[in-house]
Amino acid sequence: MTDELLARAAALDAADPLAGQREQFITPPPAELLSYLDGNSLGRPLEATARLVDEFIREQWGGRLIRGWDEGWMDWPVLLGDRLGAAALGAAAGQTVVADSTTVLIYKLARAAADARPDRRTVVLDTDNFPTDRYVLEGIAAERGLRLVWIETDPSAGIDPAQVAEVVDADTALVLFSHVAYRSGWLADIAEINRVAHAAGALTMWDLCHSAGSVPIQLDEWGVDLAVGCTYKYLNGGPGAPAFAYVRRELLGELRQPIQGWMGHRAVFEMGPGYQPAEGARALLSGTPPILAMVPLHANLDMLAAVGIEAVRAKSLLLTGFVLDLADEWLAPYGVEVTSPRDPSRRGGHVTLRRDGFKSFLTPLWDNGVIPDYRRPDGLRIGPAPLSTSFSEVYQGLRVLRELLEKDPR
């Protein structure tokens, strides 16, 4: 059976139209890295990224110096936002910026939404959302006197639109959910949940951290009001890369974010008295844009735009489907459960495996060059990034995990 699976990995690699992309990433020696399965935490760097960053430091920063701001940098937050919107978010130009961190952008957008609906006093979110989303909203609720309404999500299941329908009402200012759940990998039905929330007159905000660059997104078509996400997972922007924010065009003039800094001003270099927000998405900016940290995005968006998000998704489903097959065949006999959806239409880009004591497997896995993610209390997340991961790599990684399970005294 193992031979059949190995042959299948090889066949999937041979038939993979994205196989060539993998060679464009910086690759550590095989002795150090056998299998990288954590693309949903930190994507790998492209060779083009290293080259572009070096050129940027020497020629742009070092050569153009302060002139760089006039010669293009000032436009990067909206330019890269528009490129990201086109390549990954289904967002027409003028609604997306790259800036800050996901956390800061959640704060800015959620505050703007709450302030825009002062007659509504609740915000709906779910107990399994990513910690920073929950923590930020707790803070906003405390400062604005809002009540948080929690949907109890089973971590091994997604958000049912019916659950949302039960809790939204005329008092709901905002709902905030993740497109792909960070633990289970459940893929939410954004369009349907938006319909439910909008029927109650609430604004909708989506955290796209675990889907952007992996799962096709249609923000405009799905009626999303607000969205945020990071660029360091499937978008390979590097550790702590800037985040992005989307505000639906119709809301850009209405919503006002609370950190009103010079870069969101209508006339940045007038430096006059009194803040006046810029037209459009620029008003989402606050401080000086993190230009150096944005350089990798240029290279990554080149690749994503060339390949197409649909091709990425097609490979992603084959990769996670292969993970499920290997888990069923190799790991289930050792008590490993799959806690992610088997239905491809509800599965994001990663698969979580659960077993008591999985925490103790992390170090031996790393020591063997196999790098999944660990999520308390006993989950291993397998997140094979389609652009940089081969099927044979998935095979190798789970083979090592199986061998550790074989040796486990339990």
Place this chain on the structure above:
Amino acid sequence: MTDELLARAAALDAADPLAGQREQFITPPPAELLSYLDGNSLGRPLEATARLVDEFIREQWGGRLIRGWDEGWMDWPVLLGDRLGAAALGAAAGQTVVADSTTVLIYKLARAAADARPDRRTVVLDTDNFPTDRYVLEGIAAERGLRLVWIETDPSAGIDPAQVAEVVDADTALVLFSHVAYRSGWLADIAEINRVAHAAGALTMWDLCHSAGSVPIQLDEWGVDLAVGCTYKYLNGGPGAPAFAYVRRELLGELRQPIQGWMGHRAVFEMGPGYQPAEGARALLSGTPPILAMVPLHANLDMLAAVGIEAVRAKSLLLTGFVLDLADEWLAPYGVEVTSPRDPSRRGGHVTLRRDGFKSFLTPLWDNGVIPDYRRPDGLRIGPAPLSTSFSEVYQGLRVLRELLEKDPR
């Protein structure tokens, strides 16, 4: 006289103990860059920065991947904060972090201060502070129902402690000023202004953007409560590099910043319900730290710590003193005024020259490889960064300016 000044530039360069540092910066061909006089807007990159960043991308990000967080990255915000505190801020360890942008940090700290003094309803600032400081505080005032009390500063003069004494009272929650004024270069007397503000029971916050890495700072000794600053000017962190925040140790447990994200949580990877702030300066963090964008700081702090901020200041005063001499000798006859302090004890790291129509000089200066900064309505800021600027470079830059003035038909 010109020959005498040229000889003086050469003599100053020959006697400059920091002359060797200049060779460690990336230098464009002289045909492209004759004289860079805008270190107070964007510092130049070190060769070591280009090398470290490339190594980081290939070996750390590309090689260690997600393991990098466990192997050190998580500590960078406080580690670099502490190094910065020691090298440039006079801050003992445990009070400074590198994070976000200056604007976002001003918001976080000013909100924390205002929330900590709910019985006090005013914030004092000055009309000549940097735009983002003013805009952020306007926003906070509107949202918290605070009143802003403006000290009218003459842009060609600094903040007199007596002006502060006139307006602070039992209703003042916070005063916010810049250490070095972004236009005039006036150096505020932090210790004395703090004494005045503290006598009224107000908290004090200082924007160090134009002084950090240029003017010695003693945050602990001067009784500063809160401080923020950027790292892309004299600290050479690159365009849009992360900022820093300082909160006096005694206040760290009391103040609570409003953007409560996962990286400021007491137990980041527990990912449990309910935000609980970390002990100490980590609670100032919100989102994922901008690791890639912090890499240049390692190189720059190596250099600054080795050289010492006092040596930087000594050269800075010689550089700006030389600018004043050249301005008096060459430019005053053409109607150019110096609007910065001549008194070295009140002069920051840059000198602003004023003349009607100076805006039209910017393009021809740039075309000739001379890069000062322009500030509306008619100021040219000359900001020679001590670590990367020679006296001959200052001479060459002002010589070109003089030639343009000679040709000016006015």
